[in-house]
Amino acid sequence: MSDLIIPVMMQRTYRAYTLNNFEEIEQFSAVSEEDREAVEVVGRVFPFKTNNYVVEELIDWENAPNDPLFTLHFPRKEMLFPEQYETVKQLIRSDADKEEISQKIEDIRLSFNPNPSGQVHNVPEFNGAKLDGLQHKYRETVLFFPKQGQTCHAYCTFCFRWPQFSKFINLSDQKFVMTQDYEIYMDYLKSKPDVTDILFTGGDPLTMRTSVLASYVDRLLEEDMNQIKTIRFGTKSLAHWPYRFTDGKDADEIIKLFERIADAGKHVAVMAHFNHPKELSTPVVEEAVTRIINTGAQIRTQSPVLNHINNDPAAWSQMWRRQVDLGCIPYYMFVARDTGAKHFFELPLSECHHIFQKAYQGVSGICRTVRGPSMSAHPGKIQILGVSDEPNENVFILRFIQGRNPDWVARPFFAEFDSEATWLDQLKPAFGKSAFFFENELDDYLNP
Ligand SMILES: *Cc1c(COP(=O)(O)O)cnc(C)c1O
Numbered sequence: 001m002s003d004l005i006i007p008v009m010m011q012r013t014y015r016a017y018t019l020n021n022f023e024e025i026e027q028f029s030a031v032s033e034e035d036r037e038a039v040e041v042v043g044r045v046f047p048f049k050t051n052n053y054v055v056e057e058l059i060d061w062e063n064a065p066n067d068p069l070f071t072l073h074f075p076r077k078e079m080l081f082p083e084q085y086e087t088v089k090q091l092i093r094s095d096a097d098k099e100e101i102s103q104k105i106e107d108i109r110l111s112f113n114p115n116p117s118g119q120v121h122n123v124p125e126f127n128g129a130k131l132d133g134l135q136h137k138y139r140e141t142v143l144f145f146p147k148q149g150q151t152c153h154a155y156c157t158f159c160f161r162w163p164q165f166s167k168f169i170n171l172s173d174q175k176f177v178m179t180q181d182y183e184i185y186m187d188y189l190k191s192k193p194d195v196t197d198i199l200f201t202g203g204d205p206l207t208m209r210t211s212v213l214a215s216y217v218d219r220l221l222e223e224d225m226n227q228i229k230t231i232r233f234g235t236k237s238l239a240h241w242p243y244r245f246t247d248g249k250d251a252d253e254i255i256k257l258f259e260r261i262a263d264a265g266k267h268v269a270v271m272a273h274f275n276h277p278k279e280l281s282t283p284v285v286e287e288a289v290t291r292i293i294n295t296g297a298q299i300r301t302q303s304p305v306l307n308h309i310n311n312d313p314a315a316w317s318q319m320w321r322r323q324v325d326l327g328c329i330p331y332y333m334f335v336a337r338d339t340g341a342k343h344f345f346e347l348p349l350s351e352c353h354h355i356f357q358k359a360y361q362g363v364s365g366i367c368r369t370v371r372g373p374s375m376s377a378h379p380g381k382i383q384i385l386g387v388s389d390e391p392n393e394n395v396f397i398l399r400f401i402q403g404r405n406p407d408w409v410a411r412p413f414f415a416e417f418d419s420e421a422t423w424l425d426q427l428k429p430a431f432g433k434s435a436f437f438f439e440n441e442l443d444d445y446l447n448p
Pocket residue numbers: 122135137138141142143199376381401402
């Protein structure tokens with residue numbers, strides 16, 4: 001096309017980059033041979049996919065590979081342990097047969113705890129069968145994993161749901177996907193009248209065509225599902241592909257779907273995942289946010305706190321401020337879960353708390369709707385409220401934001417301070433107690 005011809009419709013075409021074609025990314029030519037090799041090697045273990053928006057508008061290529069957005073999307077050498085890195089590198093260079101390579105890679109994947117925090121315990125049984133693709137951990141809220149939504153517009157290198165996107169040879173049960181007749185899920189909800197919230201999740205449910213998503217959502221708007229008051233969508237589309245909400249017919253239809261839910265008298269909550277202020281900086285994300293909010297939907301934002309990506313209070317206060325400017329509500333700061341390349345991304349709980357505190361101190365009360373840092377652990381969502389100097393003991397002050405047992409919520413408790421601990425299971429009860437107050441009961445939940 002000649003430069004003089006201006007297209008009538010400026011529609012942005014989505015282009016995915018994976019292991020098969022990332023060499024075609026023009027900007028990638030500036031990246032060193034070593035970093036290129038790392039993509040090939042580590043990309044065999046963890047899922048890797050990115051797209052033209054991320055490549056052209058988010059990553060600062062002059063700072064690759066250390067640029068946070070590069071690290072968020074491209075596999076890096078340190079995401080495997082050195083020995084594993086060498087093993088995979090030798091394997092793919094050898095003429096080992098495909099099956100042997102896959103088996104060895106699966107062994108390495110299994111060493112990365114593909115199913116953290118007992119998520120399998122959240123899958124209920126109903127009329128004698130496990131409800132696949134549904135999780136019900138907290139009384140009010142049920143998670144749906146629609147079959148067609150188990151992908152994302154790009155994969156985050158730290159993803160805690162990475163097994164959803166990986167081909168495990170022997171472990172199909174690492175995945176959560178709805179395969180049963182949808183009416184069975186409706187019957188389950190009716191059997192649990194306390195459930196008021198449905199959270200569509202994945203993957204990213206907004207990768208589905210709107211008509212497919214609507215076939216799940218519209219059923220919830222019918223008269224007999226009146227108990228459902230809030231429909232949430234867990235999504236990273238605003239960060240990975242904001243054109244989902246602005247460009248073309250399917251975008252108009254998702255906007256109409258949000259309007260339809262709001263018109264039915266239900267609350268529409270877009271649970272938007274943003275990790276870095278850069279993801280909030282483009283004109284298209286601003287337009288997308290405006291279009292969503294104009295439907296009556298609310299956008300609540302959340303992110304884990306991650307080494308190499310956002311381990312900086314300024315990044316967080318900037319993010320929260322920008323989100324509020326755009327009309328979003330800061331919601332959660334999470335601690336990275338124990339899965340995948342956690343050794344690369346993890347931060348001690350004390351550091352997570354320090355980042356939260358500094359960032360929170362730097363913003364006005366309007367931004368302080370955010371809660372964190374929070375661990376989504378077996379017993380519930382546990383927030384690190386602070387570190388306190390008691391006369392004889394330094395302690396973490398913790399509390400439940402959500403609990404498997406709702407009676408645990410908002411109850412403070414104490415753990416011995418530990419400057420290295422990165423997760424709840426490494427903490428010990430403070431003040432000489434032998435167990436945390438919830439531990440006996442938790443055993444009953446996990447091993448009924
Ligand atoms: C976080 C979470 C929810 C939602 O909790 P809210 O505090 O209501 O946002 C529901 N189910 C699971 C399993 C969760 O991890």
